[in-house]
Amino acid sequence: MTDTTPVTAAEDVHDLRPPRNQWWDVWDQFKSHKGAMAGMFVFISILLFVFAGPWVWQVDPGLIDIRSRNQGSSWAHPMGTDQLGRDLLARMMYGGRISVAVGLTAMLLGLVLGTLIGVLAGYFKLMDGPLMRVTDLFLALPLLPLLLILVTLFRDPLEGAFGQAAGVFALIVVAIAVTSWMQTARIVRGDVLALKEREFVLAARSIGTPARRISTRHILPNVMSPIMVSATLGIASAIITESALSFLGLGFPPDFPTWGRILYDGRDWIEQYPARVVWPGVLISLTVLSVNYIGDGLRDALDPRIRGR
Secondary structure, X not given: OOOHHHHHHHHHHHXXXXXXXXXXXXXXXXXXXXXXXXHHHHHHHHHHHHHHHHHHOOOOOOOOOHHHOOOOOOOOOOOOEOOXXXXXXXXXXXXXXXXXXXXXXXXXXXXXXHHHHHHHHHHOHHHHHHHHHHHHHHHHOOHHHHHHHHHHHHHHHHHHHHOHXXXXXXXXXXXXXXXXXXXXXXXXXXXXHHHOOOHHHHHHHHOOOOHHHHHHHHHHHHHHHHHHHHHHHHHHHHHHHHHXXXXXXXXXXXXXXXXXXXXXXXXXXXXXXXXXXXXXXXXXXHHHHHHHHHHHHHHHHXXXXXXXX
């Protein structure tokens, strides 16, 4: 009896230990995705470049030096200068802040809107038809002409109300979010339609759990995988859309050098100075690719059917 007592006590202590956090399993699965880890390294490097870089390279991105215009790479200007002598490295750092901020904010706004509509349409049968018809209507609208109309109609009122920078930022973010929530809504609705017939949801409904609690405690956690994938794709889409608007001259003014605006400014000099469009193009491409790879890794890590393979 005395020999078996310590073993029994040790087993009891082992059984009483808290279970392993599920997020560690998600991280272990994410680490096994080589593309996702490479994408995360590239994306973090870009974030450090645009947010921490100005602390190292303390050059005013708006400083005009006509004597140094259209120069190539040098120690004084590693990425060269533009037609007004402004340092392109400083402009790439400052413009990256705006592009990344637009991408993240528009993604969050569109994700919240799409998830809300998808959950309501999937869980409540009476709301399914009207909400999906509205979604189909927005999907049928041409994206670029709609963005051009929104920018043309609301740019001046928003600039007068919030100032030039804040007004244009709010306009572009809202315009991108309003035109990009439909895919998230349809994906979430499809998953919710399948989940609401599962045993754990039926059990929660049978004991009188309110619909709001079922949606937040049982439905939403199980649709996090497609939501996270939509989030990463939304960041990439928002950055590309903002770059396209700036390239067309309808985005931020020239004083705010986003990557798309730098491309727009360098389009007339592409034959003489191709680096003027290569640098912003490379950064936009790397950002989009890295975010897409991160989305692939999150999809595999958050899907319980894949996790652990």
